[in-house]
Amino acid sequence: MKEMKKKQKKKEGKERPRREKKRETPKKAKPSSGKKSTTVKGTKKNKKQVGWFCHACEEDRMDAMRRCSRCSKWYHEECVGDPTAFGNLQPSENIIDAICDTAKQNDSRNYGPTIGHRDARQAVAEYSAHQGTITADDVILCSGCSHAIDITLSVLANAGQNVLIPRPGYLIHKTLGEGLGIVIKFYDLLPDQNWQVDLESLESQIDENTAAIVVNNPSNPCGSVYTREHLLDIVDVASRNRVPIIADEIYEHLVFSDYKFTAISSVSKDVPVLTCSGVTKRFLIPGWRLGWVIIHDRQNILNKEIRNGLMSLATRILGPNTLIQKALPRILKETPQSFYDDTIRFIESQAKLAYQELQKAPGLRPIMPQGSMYMMIEIKTSLFPKFDNELQFISKMCNEQSVLCIPGKCFNYPNYMRIVLTVPEEILREACLRITQFCEEHMLKKLDNDVVSIVNDEPTRVAAKQNFQKNIA
Known part of the structure; x- marks a missing residue:
């Protein structure tokens, strides 16, 4: 038995040899505030510095590290898209209070309607009034914005049809679309014009099989915020070609000074817009997974088919998190x-x-x-x-x-x-x-x-x- 254990330890050592490699540390290092001081490979003088190592890649070749205040693991990751990952950005206290109070209510633990509780949908409608006239019946709650995008793509496009997405752009639209058999085509953004849409490129990609255009504003990864005039130009292209718009606006209101966010649905008179958003980014609670789709169809072009389709698709997960839904009216109305x-x-x-x-x-x-x-x-x-x-x-x-x-x-x-x-x-x-x-x-x-x-x-x-x-x- 002892020999077997020795062999097993020896085998584990071979599988992860880097764990045994000693780290170089500066002489007479005096860590402060409980943080580990280390040297940085690749620097000319091996200057003592404190940094982050990406624990997710499970590699030991990097030296500069710091302990994450949230999970106590070692990280060095400048690419994390989670605004709460480093612990320096915290949600408002009223959000935590709303969750704690709601958790004590019996109905916060029950299954809810698959499209979301009506009072939560009404709260979203009021919160999103800047997008246009909205009622609770226009809102479908989802498990995060990515789920909203998923069911929106599913209901608008059939396998073999194509959807246009921006380049550069966050490729979740591509991943979800291709998984449904949808052909993804790209239209260009212009880096020298603050990443505005290349309108000629956009229109050139539209054909008889185009089911929708995805517009991401504000943009991930570009950080662009489109003016009302530019949004009108985009809507004009969609209107001329009779193509609906999927508005990915999860970063709505995260706009720097001297700029203003305008919802694309607010400038559309005849083009149907399905807006996808949620509480992830602005409220700094991405892990709570609550998003929504808002249907803007002023001319009733989509009829009841799209509404019924979205409602049917929402049943696949039996509705989003009930606890967050029940707290949502307070979160949206009381956050200062x-x-x-x-x-x-x-x-x-x-x-x-x-x-x-x-x-x-x-x-x-x-x-x-x-x-x-x-x-x-x-x-x-x-x-x-x-x-x-x-x-x-x-x-x-x-x-x-x-x-x-x-x-x-x-x-x-x-x-x-x-x-x-x-x-x-x-x-x-x-x-x-x-x-x-x-x-x-x-x-x-x-x-x-x-x-x-x-x-x-x-x-x-x-x-x-x-x-x-x-x-x-």
């Missing part, structure tokens, strides 16, 4: 404006910080967002000949600097990467410094005239377009 203001003020300050710091990084071009929680950064790969694409760039940066960003390929947009702005300020600042150092160490040292033009952001429009098309292919 100061809570929203503080949240958006913090994210905007983070965006300004990241934009200012990453402008110093040679070979990168950050694009200042107008809202949501993200920033897209162009990687001028011509200046980094060691790497064939942004995936290799980001992987190497992760290995050397312990900073992980989402590659543009994840949004069907090569030569870019996305960062998240909801991390603590000191973590974001440190991440930007490490990204800058990585670029300085790996950028092409000797510059000829062509490369100088790229550094100065002066590539010809034709060459830039050809390079983009080559990477897409």
Whole structure:
């Protein structure tokens, strides 16, 4: 028996050899506030720093770590899309109170109507009055915004039909659509015009099999916020081609100063709009999984088929979380404006910080967002000949600097990467410094005239377009 145990331990050691590797620690290190101080691989002087390691990848090759205040695991993840992951952003106290009080009620533990309790749907209708005239009958509650998108795609498009989604864009629409046999087509956004929709690209993708157009505003990953005038242009294209719109507005109201959120349904006179949203982002409770679909069909073009279809599809999960539903009226009505203001003020300050710091990084071009929680950064790969694409760039940066960003390929947009702005300020600042150092160490040292033009952001429009098309292919 002892020999068997020894063999088993030996086998486990072979499977995870990195767990036995000793970490280098600076001499006479004096950790403060209970945080572990470590060295950073890839830096020139092995300067003592504190950072985060992505525990989800289960790899030990990175050194700089800090314990997560929420789950007590070691993390270094600059790409987390969960605004609550780092513990620095907390929901309003009234939200917690509403849940605690509701949990004591017997009806909060029962099965509810599959489309949601009427008082909760009425609360959503009142909360969403900026979208247009809405009643409780226009609202279907879902298990998060992703579930709302799922049933919306299911009811609007049949297998073999196509749905248009933005590029770059969050690919959950692609994942869900292709799982239903729907053909996904892409229309382009314009990075030099604050990621506005390329209207010519949009209209060129529409054909007789197009079932819907997805419009994500504010945008993930771009952080763009569309003006009322631009939304009218988008609606005009949809109206001219008689195609309904799926409005992914989970980041509604997360808009920086000097900008204003406008719901696309509020500017549509004849185009049916199915709006998907929820409490995930604005209320900082993503794990509670409550979203909704709101039907805007002023000319009754969709008739009863779409409503009945959405109701039928909602029965597949027997309705969303009853506890959150019962607390929803209080959450939507009692959360103070100061809570929203503080949240958006913090994210905007983070965006300004990241934009200012990453402008110093040679070979990168950050694009200042107008809202949501993200920033897209162009990687001028011509200046980094060691790497064939942004995936290799980001992987190497992760290995050397312990900073992980989402590659543009994840949004069907090569030569870019996305960062998240909801991390603590000191973590974001440190991440930007490490990204800058990585670029300085790996950028092409000797510059000829062509490369100088790229550094100065002066590539010809034709060459830039050809390079983009080559990477897409």
